[in-house]
Amino acid sequence: MATAPPEQQQQQPPSLTFPRPIFAAVSPHPFLQAHLSANKKVAIRANGRTEHMFRKPGINTGSLTHANGSAVVRLGNTSVVCGVRAEVLREEDVPGTNEFHVPTSLDTPTEEADGEDEDDSEEIDTLRLVVPNVELSTGSTPSHIPGNAPSSTQQSLITRLRSLILSTRLLRASDLRILYKPSLNALDADADDEAQIVVKAYWVLYVDIFFISIDGSAFDAAWMSLLAALRDTKLPRAWWDEEFEGILCSDAPEEAKRLRLRGFPVAATFAVLEGGNEIGAEGEDEKGEWILSDPDAFEESVCRESVTVVVDGEWEKGGKGAMVRRIEKSGGGVVGREGEEGMRTVIRRAAGRWRDVKSVMEGE
Secondary structure (H helix, E strand, O other): OOOOOHHHHHOOOOOOOOOHHHHHHHOHHHHHHHHHHHOOOOOEOOOOOEOOOOOOEEEEEOOOOOOOEEEEEEEOOEEEEEEEEEEEEEHHHOOOHHHOOOOOOOOOOOHHHHOOOOOHHHHHHHOOOEEEEEEEOOOOOOOOOOOOOOOHHHHHHHHHHHHHHHHOOOOOHHHHEEEEOOOOOOOOOOOOOOOOOEEEEEEEEEEEEEEEEOOOOHHHHHHHHHHHHHHHOEEOOEEEEOOOOEEEEOOOHHHOEEOOOOOOEEEEEEEEEEOOOOEOOOOOEOOOEEEEEOOOHHHHHHOOEEEEEEEEHHHHHHOOOOEEEEEEEEOOOOOOOOOHHHHHHHHHHHHHHHHHHHHHHOOO
16 A cells, blocks of 8 residues: 655645734734733733723823914824814803803902802803814724714713713803903992992803824723813903993903813723633633723724723812712623722722823823
């Protein structure tokens, strides 16, 4: 019986391998899990970051010349531009203004005196004094088709941004009111009552957020740009002119005033990858879940659970420690009531993220 030569007997069929892009496209979940479980000591993601590592933000303010405030934020390959445009809205054009508190002085109140205004957020919400809007550029994300109606992503971002502005009471209604106290010449000569201060108009802030590209953590980048743009916003001095019977604004830059924002809330998003509890070489169960900080677009498409935590570390000044202002969760059950350790993990990382963003935004 004839046998094959020894050279042919030693040859083995080539193993079937895929390049990284094809492996990631065909089997994204096993691809990401293979990266995270490859190193037993430190979980390394496909993008080279560790499990807990955030992308360092790049923040530039004052980039738009014709806006009252602006900011450009880059978070990895996620780039967003935010511009704040302020317009005057006369009191008679806004129904329901007489339902809110009218100040007794024309002077701008201090933060201590204005901090406990109960109708503050309700006034801003009811009168719609802040109007956020989100736009996606062509090619910013594969799912965006230009020319169509606003997508669910845009509508969701707008709703979440506006809700967070109101719930954190970030803006002060006193910064947006334009007050007027009639002079003696404008009063009726027979009137005995002292002139009362009235609200003649409001500043309305139109916040336009434009995404150049989206590579994950879109809400974090949008909120970061909004916060930086509002911190950069200046409103000119405005007053009611009796002779003109209208609102006039000063052109002097030194008379413009910045918004007095409450606190410094920062959003941090996490994605949870759930893998199978496989038995390792030493007979021990391998880790089955990974909480990924600041996920990119590929990780968001693979993970079915996501958590967004909003932390305000300004409360540390009062000795109260960092305060959790909001928690948003979608899908999964790793981070929740039954997963207390997972919730502690994301809150601890969000507090660290707050310090990093604070130092970058203030140029430290």
